[in-house]
Amino acid sequence: xxxxxxxxxxxxxxxxxxxxxxxxxxxxxxxxxxxxxxxxxxxxxxxxxxxxxxxxxxxxxxxxxxxxxxxxxxxxxxxxxxxxxxxxxxxxxxxxxxxxxxxxxxxxxxxxxxxxxxxxxxxxxxxxxxxxxxxxxxxxxxxxxxxxxxxxxxxxxxxxxxxxxxxxxxxxxxxxx
Amino acid sequence: xxxxxxxxxxxxxxxxxxxxxxxxxxxxxxxxxxxxxxxxxxxxxxxxxxxxxxxxxxxxxxxxxxxxxxxxxxxxxxxxxxxxxxxxxxxxxxxxxxxxxxxxxxxxxxxxxxxxxxxxxxxxxxxxxxxxxxxxxxxxxxxxxxxxxxxxxxxxxxxxxxxxxxxxxxxxxxxxxxxxxxxx
Numbered sequence: 016x017x018x019x020x021x022x023x024x025x026x027x028x029x030x031x032x033x034x035x036x037x038x039x040x041x042x043x044x045x046x047x048x049x050x051x052x053x054x055x056x057x058x059x060x061x062x063x064x065x066x067x068x069x070x071x072x073x074x075x076x077x078x079x080x081x082x083x084x085x086x087x088x089x090x091x092x093x094x095x096x097x098x099x100x101x102x103x104x105x106x107x108x109x110x111x112x113x114x115x116x117x118x119x120x121x122x123x124x125x126x127x128x129x130x131x132x133x134x135x136x137x138x139x140x141x142x143x144x145x146x147x148x149x150x151x152x153x154x155x156x157x158x159x160x161x162x163x164x165x166x167x168x169x170x171x172x173x174x175x176x177x178x179x180x181x182x183x184x185x186x187x188x189x190x191x192x
Numbered sequence: 193x194x195x196x197x198x199x200x201x202x203x204x205x206x207x208x209x210x211x212x213x214x215x216x217x218x219x220x221x222x223x224x225x226x227x228x229x230x231x232x233x234x235x236x237x238x239x240x241x242x243x244x245x246x247x248x249x250x251x252x253x254x255x256x257x258x259x260x261x262x263x264x265x266x267x268x269x270x271x272x273x274x275x276x277x278x279x280x281x282x283x284x285x286x287x288x289x290x291x292x293x294x295x296x297x298x299x300x301x302x303x304x305x306x307x308x309x310x311x312x313x314x315x316x317x318x319x320x321x322x323x324x325x326x327x328x329x330x331x332x333x334x335x336x337x338x339x340x341x342x343x344x345x346x347x348x349x350x351x352x353x354x355x356x357x358x359x360x361x362x363x364x365x366x367x368x369x370x371x372x373x374x375x376x
Contacts (some may be wrong), residue, residue, distance in 0.1 A: 032255050034255045072216065072219050074284075077284075096284070104256060114246075115268060125372055128371055132338045133364055135245075137345055138322050139326055139346040140348075145319060149312060158313070159319060167328070175317050176318075179314055180313065180314055182313065183314075
């Protein structure tokens with residue numbers, strides 16, 4: 016048991032520091048380690064867990080908890096998730112702490128202002144990437160624009176979410192999807 | 193006050209935990225930054241727009257899921273290490289338990305096929321939330337230079353699929369240098 020947990024840490028902790036942009040960048044290596052190297056689960060099972068992690072709230076990289084669960088039960092899930100998140104969290108806190116200690120200053124405000132267009136560009140790129148990864152068609156892009164317009168017009172995100180859920184449930188029942 | 197600009201309110205640890213625990217369960221398909229922005233900047237004024245966006249850029253550049261990084265950043269800027277700890281617990285705790293429950297239910301043979309399609313639609317609504325953050329930030333951007341940086345990053349990372357890190361390593365210093373002498 017202890018060796019299983021140690022193995023989970025040794026697999027997930029290094030992946031943490033290369034998980035740029037979160038889960039998608041490390042799924043391939045995670046699958047190779049869990050399926051081929053350690054044999055905690057079959058390739059087919061991994062795909063099932065992947066589908067579950069897509070359907071669940073939270074970051075997609077929470078699939079690490081499911082892999083840990085398969086390898087060593089609840090403790091395995093906890094150890095795998097913490098191993099995947101804590102090293103990256105430490106790095107972020109180190110950078111963020113340095114930033115916080117600088118306080119409010121003209122230099123800091125200039126840097127923050129310069130970061131804004133980069134953040135906007137990254138958001139747009141991220142939206143496009145995730146739409147493509149989900150195999151979005153014309154319906155999804157129209158829906159995206161309609162929801163964005165509704166949100167900018169002041170609609171509550173909860174109502175927009177509920178509206179979309181009802182629309183999809185209706186389309187599904189009507190056999191359109 | 194974080195990062196200048198808007199009035200910021202003092203954030204209590206229990207409040208940070210509650211906000212992120214609620215937000216964590218809302219992120220289907222990666223559109224969480226829009227929800228976080230709504231709670232932290234628009235509704236509670238814990239941070240200025242610029243402070244938030246700086247954190248968002250940092251969250252995307254460093255390893256780890258963007259939403260978790262952003263929660264850690266906001267918690268830390270507001271209340272230091274304990275703020276970061278409760279934000280981390282809030283954003284990951286509930287989804288962690290939920291995904292295990294879902295896997296158990298799946299193992300017992302509960303069908304999730306139809307649910308998956310509906311959740312796919314809700315992911316689009318989540319992305320619309322992110323897009324509205326970009327649109328609101330975009331309204332405040334002035335000048336060809338700022339929009340040039342937006343276009344550069346979007347085309348390189350989104351369309352051409354270039355690796356993000358080298359792109360931002362060029363774009364960030366360029367963007368700061370181009371706007372340095374404008375009035376703060």
